Amino acid sequence: MVSSTKAVGVHDHPCFNFDNSFARSLEGFFVSCQAEPAVAPKMLQFNHALAEELGLDPVALDSDAGLAIFSGNTTPEGSEPLAQAYAGHQFGGFSPQLGDGRALLLGEVIDTQQRRRDIQLKGSGRTPFSRGGDGKSALGPVLREYLVAEAMHALGIPTTRALAAVTTGEDVYRESVLPGAILTRVAESHIRIGTFQYGAARGDSDKVRKLADYAIARHYPDTAEAENPYLAFFAAVADAQAALVARWMNIGFIHGVMNTDNTTISGETIDYGPCAFMDRYAPSTVFSSIDQHGRYAYANQPEILTWNLARLAETLIPFVDSNKERAIELLTETIECIQPLYESHWLAGMRSKIGLSTEDPLDLKLINDLLSVMEKGNADFTTVFRRLSQALRGDNDTVRNLFAEPSAFDVWTQRWQKRLEQDGVLAETNAQAMDRVNPIYIPRNHKVEEALAAAVNQGDMTPFSELLAVLNHPFDEVAGNEAYAAPAPITNRPYQTFCGT
Numbered sequence: 066m067v068s069s070t071k072a073v074g075v076h077d078h079p080c081f082n083f084d085n086s087f088a089r090s091l092e093g094f095f096v097s098c099q100a101e102p103a104v105a106p107k108m109l110q111f112n113h114a115l116a117e118e119l120g121l122d123p124v125a126l127d128s129d130a131g132l133a134i135f136s137g138n139t140t141p142e143g144s145e146p147l148a149q150a151y152a153g154h155q156f157g158g159f160s161p162q163l164g165d166g167r168a169l170l171l172g173e174v175i176d177t178q179q180r181r182r183d184i185q186l187k188g189s190g191r192t193p194f195s196r197g198g199d200g201k202s203a204l205g206p207v208l209r210e211y212l213v214a215e216a217m218h219a220l221g222i223p224t225t226r227a228l229a230a231v232t233t234g235e236d237v238y239r240e241s242v243l244p245g246a247i248l249t250r251v252a253e254s255h256i257r258i259g260t261f262q263y264g265a266a267r268g269d270s271d272k273v274r275k276l277a278d279y280a281i282a283r284h285y286p287d288t289a290e291a292e293n294p295y296l297a298f299f300a301a302v303a304d305a306q307a308a309l310v311a312r313w314m315n316i317g318f319i320h321g322v323m324n325t326d327n328t329t330i331s332g333e334t335i336d337y338g339p340c341a342f343m344d345r346y347a348p349s350t351v352f353s354s355i356d357q358h359g360r361y362a363y364a365n366q367p368e369i370l371t372w373n374l375a376r377l378a379e380t381l382i383p384f385v386d387s388n389k390e391r392a393i394e395l396l397t398e399t400i401e402c403i404q405p406l407y408e409s410h411w412l413a414g415m416r417s418k419i420g421l422s423t424e425d426p427l428d429l430k431l432i433n434d435l436l437s438v439m440e441k442g443n444a445d446f447t448t449v450f451r452r453l454s455q456a457l458r459g460d461n462d463t464v465r466n467l468f469a470e471p472s473a474f475d476v477w478t479q480r481w482q483k484r485l486e487q488d489g490v491l492a493e494t495n496a497q498a499m500d501r502v503n504p505i506y507i508p509r510n511h512k513v514e515e516a517l518a519a520a521v522n523q524g525d526m527t528p529f530s531e532l533l534a535v536l537n538h539p540f541d542e543v544a545g546n547e548a549y550a551a552p553a554p555i556t557n558r559p560y561q562t563f564c565g566t
Contacts, residue, residue, distance in 0.1 A: 100137025305332025
């Protein structure tokens with residue numbers, strides 16, 4: 066349901082208990098600044114469950130007092146608003162200064178699981194890094210990020226989260242006039258590979274070392290005890306990112322802008338601009354309107370993972386070994402392990418998707434052959450994996466009928482059934498395990514667009530709220546929700562997404 070804004074009562078005083086370690090520790094990697102006031106803000110969506118997880122009072126925040134904070138009209142007690150500095154390779158080209166051009170880190174809180182979490186406003190106005198932009202966000206991109214981030218969380222994929230979405234009461238000017246909005250985003254941190262590149266591009270070795278020490282303490286404290294802490298840190302980031310991209314590939318997710326400034330040290334998915342999920346399986350799928358050469362196509366994401374991490378490695382050379390050649394050698398050895406590491410994560414995920422509980426050297430071929438059959442048969446990626454469990458329950462036609470030419474799938478099914486027999490697991494046990502990892506509901510592109518169009522063009526948040534409710538439980542099939550599971554109608558026009566900036 067869309068939350069209603071309540072009157073502020075005697076006890077409705079939002080308290081964040083900020084502990085702002087980034088501001089304390091990393092001078093030179095941020096500029097302090099304030100949000101621009103919103104003219105007539107309105108709360109559109111508030112995430113009560115996330116507020117509780119953060120140790121915040123959801124009643125106090127889902128109020129006029131909370132609205133004032135999430136719109137940038139009030140700076141909460143203890144907040145030290147700042148725009149973070151970072152550089153980045155964007156579509157392969159290096160920009161030595163990017164930074165938060167429309168975002169402000171309000172501060173950090175320690176959540177109920179004792180994890181440090183950033184709370185950031187996105188779309189709150191100009192900062193010193195705005196580069197001529199207005200620093201604002203339009204409503205559509207804010208709601209897209211809210212939907213997809215929360216869907217990714219429900220799918221079990223590390224991601225930034227959405228705490229609140231508000232409209233500002235002002236228009237923003239893009240290709241057309243659009244309602245303005247602000248997203249409140251939550252992350253384990255917003256430190257990116259581009260943050261390291263920012264310091265390195267300025268030749269400030271001491272500051273890069275401070276950043277590395279900070280990132281180690283915050284995200285990978287165990288690596289501080291390693292024989293070579295900075296090399297161990299790099300390996301830990303590589304593993305987190307390899308696991309993340311493997312999860313994307315397992316679920317059919319295409320990020321769309323895998324720039325180094327959108328690659329987090331924490332291993333969280335960040336920036337839901339031109340992202341989308343595949344319908345039919347096609348490895349060359351590109352959704353982003355600005356990815357003219359397919360650099361960030363679905364099938365290229367693992368390769369870009371390694372390319373991006375190599376850029377992080379370059380910034381760590383001075384700290385890995387005083388002998389530059391030896392440092393490069395050590396880092397290169399770790400870089401060469403990234404693809405095998407990714408493949409290991411990916412294969413483990415794919416095994417679980419087809420119900421395998423043991424390992425066999427022929428599993429990789431079995432899985433790749435299924436993907437090939439899906440591609441040739443124009444079959445829907447998400448639905449095929451979800452419906453495989455029905456075949457174990459005796460209903461093979463449900464999945465078979467998803468293929469334009471099912472004979473190749475029939476041949477594959479026989480091999481699959483023989484492989485399952487090796488594991489000796491009961492069919493229903495396997496089917497239930499598969500249904501726990503293969504979603505029935507993902508943010509189908511056409512349903513996302515319907516929800517955003519209703520909100521932006523008619524001011525109707527009902528489709529958004531209904532879609533969000535379904536996506537919060539992606540593995541639980543519910544009668545009456547069939548439309549949310551159906552692929553987009555086939556058209557001659559390829560689906561495109563846009564950055565929203």
